[in-house]
Amino acid sequence: MAKKNKPTLQIEAEKCIGCELCEAECPFDAIHVVDGVAVIDYEKCKVCRKCITVCPTDCLYLEGVEEGEEEKQPEIAVSTEAGEYSGVWVFVEQEDDQVHPVSWELLGRGRALADTLTCELAAMVLGHNVQAAATESGYYGADRAYVIDDPVLQRYRTAPCASGCITLIRKYKPEIVLVGATTLGRDLAGAIATELQTGLTADCTGLDIDQETNLLRQTRPAFGGNIMATILTREDRPQMATVRPRVMEALPRDESRSVATVAEPLGITEDQIATKITGFQPDTDLDAPNLQYAEVICSGGRGLGNPAGFKLIQELADAFGGVMGASRATVDAGWISHDHQVGQTGSTVRPRLYIACGISGAIQHLVGMQTSDIIVAINSDPNASIFNVADYGIVGDLYQVVPELIRLAKERNLKEALLGQTTSG
Amino acid sequence: MLRMVVCVKQVPDTTEVRIDPETNTLIREGVPSILNPFDAHATEAAVQLKEKYGGHITALSMGPPQAAEALKKCITFGVDQAVLLSDRAFAGSDTLATSCAVTAGLRKIAQEDGLDLVLCGKQAIDGDTAQVGPGIASRLGFPQITYAIGIDKIELDQRTIKVHRRLERGIETVQAPLPALVTCVEEMNELRYASLPNMIRAARYKPEVWTAADLDVDEESLGLHGSPTVVARIFAPPEREPGEMIPGGADDPAGAAASLLDKLLEHLAAGAGE
Numbered sequence: 001m002a003k004k005n006k007p008t009l010q011i012e013a014e015k016c017i018g019c020e021l022c023e024a025e026c027p028f029d030a031i032h033v034v035d036g037v038a039v040i041d042y043e044k045c046k047v048c049r050k051c052i053t054v055c056p057t058d059c060l061y062l063e064g065v066e067e068g069e070e071e072k073q074p075e076i077a078v079s080t081e082a083g084e085y086s087g088v089w090v091f092v093e094q095e096d097d098q099v100h101p102v103s104w105e106l107l108g109r110g111r112a113l114a115d116t117l118t119c120e121l122a123a124m125v126l127g128h129n130v131q132a133a134a135t136e137s138g139y140y141g142a143d144r145a146y147v148i149d150d151p152v153l154q155r156y157r158t159a160p161c162a163s164g165c166i167t168l169i170r171k172y173k174p175e176i177v178l179v180g181a182t183t184l185g186r187d188l189a190g191a192i193a194t195e196l197q198t199g200l201t202a203d204c205t206g207l208d209i210d211q212e213t214n215l216l217r218q219t220r221p222a223f224g225g226n227i228m229a230t231i232l233t234r235e236d237r238p239q240m241a242t243v244r245p246r247v248m249e250a251l252p253r254d255e256s257r258s259v260a261t262v263a264e265p266l267g268i269t270e271d272q273i274a275t276k277i278t279g280f281q282p283d284t285d286l287d288a289p290n291l292q293y294a295e296v297i298c299s300g301g302r303g304l305g306n307p308a309g310f311k312l313i314q315e316l317a318d319a320f321g322g323v324m325g326a327s328r329a330t331v332d333a334g335w336i337s338h339d340h341q342v343g344q345t346g347s348t349v350r351p352r353l354y355i356a357c358g359i360s361g362a363i364q365h366l367v368g369m370q371t372s373d374i375i376v377a378i379n380s381d382p383n384a385s386i387f388n389v390a391d392y393g394i395v396g397d398l399y400q401v402v403p404e405l406i407r408l409a410k411e412r413n414l415k416e417a418l419l420g421q422t423t424s425g
Numbered sequence: 426m427l428r429m430v431v432c433v434k435q436v437p438d439t440t441e442v443r444i445d446p447e448t449n450t451l452i453r454e455g456v457p458s459i460l461n462p463f464d465a466h467a468t469e470a471a472v473q474l475k476e477k478y479g480g481h482i483t484a485l486s487m488g489p490p491q492a493a494e495a496l497k498k499c500i501t502f503g504v505d506q507a508v509l510l511s512d513r514a515f516a517g518s519d520t521l522a523t524s525c526a527v528t529a530g531l532r533k534i535a536q537e538d539g540l541d542l543v544l545c546g547k548q549a550i551d552g553d554t555a556q557v558g559p560g561i562a563s564r565l566g567f568p569q570i571t572y573a574i575g576i577d578k579i580e581l582d583q584r585t586i587k588v589h590r591r592l593e594r595g596i597e598t599v600q601a602p603l604p605a606l607v608t609c610v611e612e613m614n615e616l617r618y619a620s621l622p623n624m625i626r627a628a629r630y631k632p633e634v635w636t637a638a639d640l641d642v643d644e645e646s647l648g649l650h651g652s653p654t655v656v657a658r659i660f661a662p663p664e665r666e667p668g669e670m671i672p673g674g675a676d677d678p679a680g681a682a683a684s685l686l687d688k689l690l691e692h693l694a695a696g697a698g699e
């Protein structure tokens with residue numbers, strides 16, 4: 001066989017996601033991410049192939065290499081320290097005796113993870129007078145509840161709550177810790193993970209166990225939501241992740257389940273905490289949509305043409321007994337407030353019925369609603385990507401179709417029909 | 426006099442990111458880079474605090490050399506000084522390694538000039554993690570006040586700060602000692618137009634660049650090495666099965682609407698029987 005020219009490093013630029021892993025790996029400073037794409041400096045490149053082994057999208061390759069000549073990727077070892085850690089933990093978020101439902105959803109997912117790993121599923125409950133929440137965590141799947149009950153924890157503050165969680169984690173060494181990606185949960189998780197010097201993956205949409213390594217595979221939208229990335233915390237423990245409300249499903253509440261409780265002291269007194277809560281003003285805006293837990297959502301997009309179009313969407317939502325959602329394009333245009341936004345940078349929703357009117361179906365919108373039970377799309381463009389996920393699609397002008405839908409839905413009392421369904425279902 | 430540092434990030438303007446419908450990949454060419462919008466509000470908050478209490482503001486960013494543009498933008502707001510942490514050693518950082526490098530930068534600033542208040546945006550719009558702010562606060566041992574919508578007051582002699590926070594069910598007011606770290610949401614303030622002198626200053630401004638060697642930090646905790654999380658796999662999002670198209674939307678909207686309702690009721694009834 002004739003010897004080819006010296007091999008050169010090449011890049012398939014359209015596959016590159018600009019993750020900078022190659023840049024970090026290159027010993028010769030020969031590859032740089034410029035405007036989101038890796039650029040090779042051929043003066044410096046020594047064709048050592050290090051970048052190729054780390055590239056997650058396989059966009060780097062050697063040209064001028066004969067088949068079969070390519071090297072195998074080295075396996076990356078999993079640490080042994082991990083062995084000390086066992087158990088899946090869920091942080092139970094509660095305020096004013098109310099547990100945030102995301103905690104039960106995480107226990108639902110956590111149950112499956114713990115069963116796969118054949119380890120214990122535990123709830124981490126911090127607050128004041130939280131025995132009821134601990135008992136309840138058993139009904140939703142926890143085997144054990146680690147409880148710190150202290151008046152200092154009456155209202156959530158980062159420092160004492162994080163300190164309590166860290167004490168528990170250091171003492172009992174769970175392998176996995178899951179926290180809701182709520183305002184409170186995000187405030188807490190970042191503080192804990194930094195103190196423990198471990199990995200934390202935000203806003204996971206999928207969590208499962210890698211069969212070979214037993215690592216937690218944390219999947220989340222990345223790089224603008226156009227692609228999904230599976231992230232691993234290989235060596236450090238615990239493996240920590242946050243998950244948004246409505247992404248996972250809670251198990252049915254089962255009062256026959258009991259939970260073993262382990263109580264620990266907080267070890268901090270009020271005078272040791274510098275941050276004081278001096279006031280709280282609850283929201284009085286009762287119209288604020290509760291998108292996350294709505295059973296029916298009717299959403300409008302840029303296809304409405306103008307802000308007044310949302311009146312029609314509100315009427316549609318009323319006729320179906322639902323709440324109003326929106327695409328980011330309409331929020332950015334100032335047609336409607338951000339509380340209504342569905343999608344990657346808005347709420348994740350999982351209603352029984354989602355009706356999208358004049359929404360094109362950009363991936364960032366889809367990731368927020370594609371686990372809805374039934375999706376209906378009304379769009380004038382037959383090629384709109386929203387039709388790829390819709391169970392029922394109507395190609396047409398929303399201003400022609402939606403008024404008819406409202407009229408008929410009222411006539412046939414759809415609201416009641418849906419209500420009946422959702423309570424029995 | 427308040428010594429403030431605003432931590433900012435340069436991000437792709439996500440509203441401009443488009444997908445190639447043929448290949449279903451990101452079209453990155455021509456996507457402008459901007460100052461992360463939440464960081465713009467944090468910067469404005471610092472400038473307003475300086476107007477009220479007097480002080481000095483440094484904008485600090487970690488990123489490639491091009492990120493100097495985001496820092497110049499901060500200068501147009503009225504920031505006094507800007508520092509860019511830029512080094513190949515920082516590449517591939519996850520949120521833990523990022524907070525490590527930024528904290529090292531903050532420590533250096535604190536040593537040289539003193540530090541009363543760190544301001545951050547609540548999150549960066551490209552990653553949406555909201556983890557770096559709390560990470561920095563933990564490392565510095567500062568109280569962390571996230572999701573701030575307003576700074577009620579600062580008592581310079583008592584060294585306290587009082588902040589309103591936007592929570593899911595209302596607005597909380599907290600008081601903490603200085604130095605502290607505050608992360609800002611967009612309700613914090615309205616951005617103003619840059620003044621002409623600030624724009625001229627920004628155009629000529631060259632941020633100071635610090636490399637890993639300038640910082641008192643263990644290189645092992647930076648960049649790829651200091652990042653516990655790794656991206657193991659990248660794939661296209663799974664698609665839902667396409668469903669049924671109901672005809673007549675254009676010429677018989679009433680008929681199409683009626684047939685949709687029939688199907689919906691049927692579907693719901695079937696679902697309830699499962």
Ligand SMILES: Cc1cc2nc3c(=O)[nH]c(=O)nc-3n(C[C@H](O)[C@H](O)[C@H](O)COP(=O)(O)OP(=O)(O)OC[C@H]3O[C@@H](n4cnc5c(N)ncnc54)[C@H](O)[C@@H]3O)c2cc1C
Pocket residue numbers: 224225300301302303304326327328329330341342343344345346347357358359360361362363364365368378379380381384396397398399439440441442550551
């Ligand atoms: C990082 C990032 C995060 C993002 N986060 C989100 C997010 O959380 N949520 C979100 O929604 N978007 C998000 N986006 C934006 C997203 O990419 C899209 O730009 C946005 O969803 C488009 O909104 P739209 O469908 O309303 O508008 P368009 O894409 O403009 O679609 C309008 C649709 O209306 C149809 N139409 C027009 N007139 C009519 C009519 N008379 N009757 C019927 N149909 C009509 C058109 O055919 C078109 O399909 C994000 C983008 C990025 C990069």
